[in-house]
Each structure stands twice: as C-alpha cells, then as structure tokens.
Amino acid sequence: MGKLILAVEDRDRLVQTLSEQQQQYISESLIRGRRTVFANEMAKQKGFHIPEDTDAAQIELLLNDWIYTGYVDAGMVSPDLRCECGRPLRYQHRVEHKETGEVKHFGIEHLKEHLAIDSSVVSAIKKGFEAIDYELDELLIKRNSGWTQDPELLQMERLPDDVADHLRLGLPLLERQINRLRQIRAAAQSVRSTPKVEPRPIAAPVKAVEAPMDLFAWQDAVEEHQNQQKQQKQQEPPLWELPYALQEPTQRYLRGGMKSARIICELLISEHGGSDLRFLTGKPRLYLSVCSYIESLDGVRPETVGPEDRTYAIQQPASK
Template identity: 55%
Template sequence: MILTVEERDSILSELNEQQRDFLSKQLVRSRRTVFANAMAKEKGFHIPENADPEDIEALLDEWVYTGYIDAGSVSPELRCECGRSLRYQHQVEHKKTGEVKKFGIEHLKEHLGIDASMVSAIKKGFDAIDYELDEMLIKRKSDWQPNPEMLDIEGLPEDVMSHLKLGLPLLDRQVKRLRQQPPARKVWIDNYTPPVQEPSSNEDMLLDLFTWQEEPMAPKPSAASSGLPASLHAPIQAYIAGGVRSARVICELLIREQHADEERFLTGKPKIFIEVCRFIEQSYPNASVQALDKEDRSYSIPE
C-alpha cells in the first residue's frame, strides 16, 4: 500500500519529536546512499548497496547529495533552479568547486547533466525509500508490535536497536534479516535452534565469509592468493585514518589511486578484498567489525 501525501503527513504528525527527527535523518542518509551509489556505478565502481554514504562519497569528486527541505506544501519560498515552486527541494554540492544546486527531483537530469540511466536509478531508489517510510507508518497506524522475545536487544543490529528503542516498527527487510541471523539469535524469533557447525579455523571462517558466493575463477594468480603488496599497507592505514570504514570502498580506492590489482570475481568484488580485510584485522585487532550481507565488511576503529 502506498500512502497519499495527506495520509503520510497525518501519521507523521502523530509521532513524537524524537521519532520524527530520527526518520528525517534516516531519509537524508538513505537518499545520500542512493545518490552516491548511482554516481559511483557510473564511474565504474562496484559498491554494495548497504555501504555507508560517507564511504561511497570518498570515491566521488563531483556531486554529492547533502539533503532536502520539505516545505509542507508547494511554496514560492522553495524553488527549483528553474524557478518552479516546490514542496520538496533536493540539494547537492560539488566536491571540488563547492557549488550548490537546489532542484525538484523531476529536473535532476537538466541541472546536473547526468544521463537518463543514472536519473532513473536515483528516482527508483528514492521511490523505494518512500515506500519503506509508508510501510513503517502503516505499521505504526495499525499498532504493529514485534515479537516480545525480540525485545532482548543484546547483539541485535544497530538499526534494529534504534527502531525498538524509539518505539518505531521494524521494516519487513529488518525482520527478514533477523530470521537469517545465526541460530543463536533465531531462538528469539521462532524458538528454533538447529545445531551449529563451527568452522575448523579462522582461515576457514574468512574464506566462508568472503568467497562463498563468487563465481568460478580462472587459474590466473590473484592478489588474494599471493598476499597484499607492502606498498598498499600505508595507503590502507591512511584511508582508515581518514574515516573510510568499508573494505570494498578501500579496495576501489586502492585500485583507482594506488594502481592495485584490479582483477575481479564475476560478481564485481575485487580479488584483493580478502587480503585487505585480513590486513585491517591484523593491524587493528581492537577494531569493531560488521559483516554486511557477505558483500562487504565495515570497520570501526577505536581512538
């Protein structure tokens, strides 16, 4: 079900200030991610959909999405670059020049000079974000409640914890992800705990996390089998110090800026990915590691 603008506004008005502030920030962050992903893919980078926008934007040197304004209704105070009055005004900034553009989503192509396929991807992504907002608001209106056993939030993903603490419904994709968690967590969902098979070694675990879904490779030697060149160690540490958390983004930066081996699996994942993760985890043993759908790893390095 898709809400009308009036229905959406009505349910949003029933939320408390903290809930509305959270959703507003999440909408901006999600749109940043969609926009950055489209721009990165146009440049030939292969980035998982769930990478943080800050990481993806490290690959870009042109336009980045900075936010939007909702006037509540079409207002002459809020205008597109072409002068048209807007309710929703999207804003982008050029990383090199600092130029700022403000426009309605329908004029994205005209004002940024990007091709139709990128515009289509961005609009499709923005529509998906609005659909999830509607899903959450509909659940809120119907007083949807999670399984009480899920309220034991120790170890749950950060985004799920945020929703539960704020009293916001979980999205279907979040519930699905919880059901796909390891057996120790499944008991909170459906009281089912199948036997756990532990990997025989850390090496087996690493290979299982990073190579289970890759297509067969040609026998040509790769960076993953020969080890990470020492010349890449300092650049990786510099990217980490600069705030890049995604191993996939670090791989793309190494390929673009350090001329690292650009061989890839058929899925698009760089073959140096495993060795980059291994180096980071050896160099920063206290790092907090989050596996992102087996497509990426995100690292939070304590200061």
C-alpha cells in the same frame, strides 16, 4: 508486506501523530537514505561496486563531483522553495559539488537537467527515492494498525543499531529489517547445529619400493624445477597476502577516516593499480587480502562485520 504508497494527505496526517523525537528520527533517516542512494548510484556510474548498505560518507570518498546534502519539505507547494528553473516546489533537494563548492536546488523531476548526469543514473536515483517513501508508508501503516513484532525474533546477543533505534523509539520494524533478523538468526542456528567432524585415524606409512636407478633422472629433475619456478612467477600472490605496494596506501586511507574495506579496495584498484579481478557478485578478489592485512595492524579493530563488507575503527595510529 508488498509496496504501499499513501496519498500525500494521508502520509502527512499520520506523520503528525508521531512524537517529536520519532519525527526527527524519521526525517534524519530519510535524508540519510536518500544521500546513500544518490552516492551509490553516482559511484556505480564510475564503475565502483559498493554494497547498498555502505555508509554514504564512505561512498562519497570515491566521488569528486556532486553529493546529496539534504532536502526541505515546505508542507505544500511554496514560492519560497524553488527549482533552479524557477518553478515553486514542496520538496526541494539540495546537492553540492565537492571540488567547486557549488550548491544547487531542484525538484526531483529536473535532476537530469541541472546536474547533467546520465539518464539511467537519474532513473535509478528516482527509484531509490521512491523505495524510501514506500518504507515510510510501511512504517506509518504498521504503526496506525497496531502492528507488533514477534518477540522471539528479537532474542539475539546484539541487535543491529537501526533495529535497536526503532525499538527504543517505539517504531515498527520494516520488512527489510525483519528479513535481516531472520538471516542473522538462521546463520546462528546453522553454526550451532553444524556437527563436529571427528579426526580420522592416520594410516600407517607404506614402505616405498626402491625403483632401479635412472642415469638421466637428474635432467628430468632440473627441468621440473625450472617449470615450477616459471609457473610460480606467472601466478598471482596468495589471496591473503596484500602486495607490498598497496600496504602503505591502505594505512593512509585508514588514517584518513576510511572505515569500509570495500571502499578501500575500490580506491586501491582505481588509484594504485590493485588487481581488478572480481567475483561474480562484483566483490573484488582483493577484498580478502585487504581485510587480512588491516586486521594484522596494531590499534585497528573490526567495527562491523557483514557478508558484503567490513568496517574498521582505529584506536591508535595504524602500524605493523
């Protein structure tokens, strides 16, 4: 389904046909979605590379300035809801400064004026908010038209939490959720259809023919050994080995409530001198060693495992 946009009156009318529980879930989803968009764009401005579906609370751990805390919908333009400039609003967005505690209220059009952030960031935030509105319209139109989901697509061991929530509440799935289910299903089918590789027979060892003795071979051997040592010093540690200096900060971040391996990587890079080498996707090369180290700790278990990030839960104080 392509992008759809309802007139405000039509959207309000369709929202009113939802149950109270459905409306509450959608309202919370809108706030969570906008909070994630806002945090992600603010983090990008600072040079961090964060997967789009990372939890907003985790992204906000990277920020020290404005965070999005919610919005109010008055149902119509109201003098009771005003922008910082005094203009009456229907939708009033609210942000809070992490360090000073200052709270600001504004209409989306005055985001740049009141927060003094770059215009490109403001544009990206607005586009992100619009995409969330498009998804609300998609959901409302699907529900109003009696749309149903292909039951075969739901046949999997464990459904993503947001998909399970939609099904539990009787809400249609969004196109991005359907695409994710297709990707999960395709990945599972690919694993099942991968043929097993039979081990090849080991060839019999070939008897070496002794060469004539070289009286100066010891000099070549010494030089080769010295060259190897020099190359080893210049090379970085293996990707799966987290440098010792980064191990304690990693444990500290876990104990402090950080779950995302990607967020921990960004902090190790910006705060502790971790390698800032990245893959073309923006993912830090440090990511593999961080995940490997975390999963070697006692009392830490993977909570979610995805292609872009892994999150972890601590069952007891992390220790090796």
